[in-house]
Amino acid sequence: PTYGRGAHFRPAPFAKDVGRALLIGAITFPPFAIGHHYWQLHFGAAAYHFTVPSDIVSTLLKNTFLIALPEEMFYRGFLEHRLDRMWPTKHLVWIVPVSRTVFLASALFALGHFVGEYNPARLGPFFPAFVFSGLTRKSHSITGAVLYHGMSNAFSALLFAGYH
Numbered sequence: 811p812t813y814g815r816g817a818h819f820r821p822a823p824f825a826k827d828v829g830r831a832l833l834i835g836a837i838t839f840p841p842f843a844i845g846h847h848y849w850q851l852h853f854g855a856a857a858y859h860f861t862v863p864s865d866i867v868s869t870l871l872k873n874t875f876l877i878a879l880p881e882e883m884f885y886r887g888f889l890e891h892r893l894d895r896m897w898p899t900k901h902l903v904w905i906v907p908v909s910r911t912v913f914l915a916s917a918l919f920a921l922g923h924f925v926g927e928y929n930p931a932r933l934g935p936f937f938p939a940f941v942f943s944g945l946t947r948k949s950h951s952i953t954g955a956v957l958y959h960g961m962s963n964a965f966s967a968l969l970f971a972g973y974h
Contacts, residue, residue, distance in 0.1 A: 827954035830945055834954075835961050838941070843969060850973050863971045866964065873967070874960025881919070882955045885939070886946040890915040905944035912943045938962060 847858060863869065890911055899909035916939035924932045938959070945954035 823949055823951065824953060827945070827949050827951060828957060830948065831954045831957035831961065834941060834945065834958055835965070839962075839965055842965075846966075846969050858972045861971045863967065866968060869967050870960060870964040873963035874956060877963060878956045878959035879952075881922075882942060882946070882952040882959055885915055885919045885922075886942055886955055887952045889918065890943060890946070899947070902944070902947075905948050906940045907943050907947055908940075912940060915943065916940055 850858070893911040893915060894909075897910040899907040899911055901908045916936050919939040920933045920936035923935045924930075942955040942959055945958055946952050948954065
């Protein structure tokens with residue numbers, strides 16, 4: 811993999827990363843939306859009315875470039891890459907890597923979301939972190955993980971907008 815100053819834009823791998831992120835989104839977002847709906851109804855939301863926030867494009871861009879990009883640069887691009895030198899990942903389940911490295915990086919990613927709010931629901935990013943890792947490892951680039959991460963955050967904002 812190419813890191814740092816030697817990195818350069820490659821259109822074909824970029825297009826593959828975008829395609830993978832969109833495919834994973836198409837597979838994971840519908841069941842997430844169903845689970846999210848039942849969770850909201852069980853824990854107090856009165857009703858759901860589909861609403862697209864007026865700032866949905868801004869939300870997508872902010873979540874991709876201001877949240878997902880720095881998080882993926884650190885957790886997948888730096889931390890996981892360094893940990894993998896100590897504990898190489900040897901097993902994949904579909905595209906999801908299974909190892910101490912990915913488990914620890916995912917746990918730290920979830921903990922980073924938890925600190926400050928101390929809300930147990932904020933530990934939820936532990937599981938998507940495995941998918942972010944798989945997307946990064948598939949292409950040796952954080953591009954797919956950044957895109958899927960940004961889309962996931964924006965999709966969550968879209969879902970939350972409809973509950974009253």
